[in-house]
Amino acid sequence: MKHMIYMLITGETKIEEYASLTKTYRFSAGHRLFIKALSDEENFEIFDTCSNPNGHGHDYSVQVRVAGDIDPQTGAIINLDELDRILAPVIDELDHRRLDIEIPYFEEKQPTGENIAKYIWDSLKPKLGDKLIHIKLSETSNSYFEYYEEENYPYEL
Numbered sequence: 001m002k003h004m005i006y007m008l009i010t011g012e013t014k015i016e017e018y019a020s021l022t023k024t025y026r027f028s029a030g031h032r033l034f035i036k037a038l039s040d041e042e043n044f045e046i047f048d049t050c051s052n053p054n055g056h057g058h059d060y061s062v063q064v065r066v067a068g069d070i071d072p073q074t075g076a077i078i079n080l081d082e083l084d085r086i087l088a089p090v091i092d093e094l095d096h097r098r099l100d101i102e103i104p105y106f107e108e109k110q111p112t113g114e115n116i117a118k119y120i121w122d123s124l125k126p127k128l129g130d131k132l133i134h135i136k137l138s139e140t141s142n143s144y145f146e147y148y149e150e151e152n153y154p155y156e157l
């Protein structure tokens, strides 16, 4: 785990040591952004071409970052094969799917980058626990989405 020092006087928490590992996984998927209660025209006003009734696709890449102690024997935070084994069913479930039709979660929630990143996070969290600190989902060469929890929020508020 990250080694946290709690400063009794100032009440601040400082990180004494930090090591992370990030690995990229890829999948392709289709989606359509639309609000069911609205017409195609109204959806176009909100989502533009992303609400094309026949859907459209993206080549996604997802960067999964884990942090924690460096195992003294292996020299690693996590065995890379183990990380691959944990990711495989999550990526396989999404790959070459029409997300809003084939994945029940996205029948109720918009299959946006934000929600896909959260879905991947929620799928990995039970297996990676506190080691999981950051998900970065790239949807196009111009856009990416991040998901993490408060304690790992990387920016000053």
Ligand code: NI
Pocket: 031, 050, 056, 057, 058
């Ligand atoms: Ni799209």
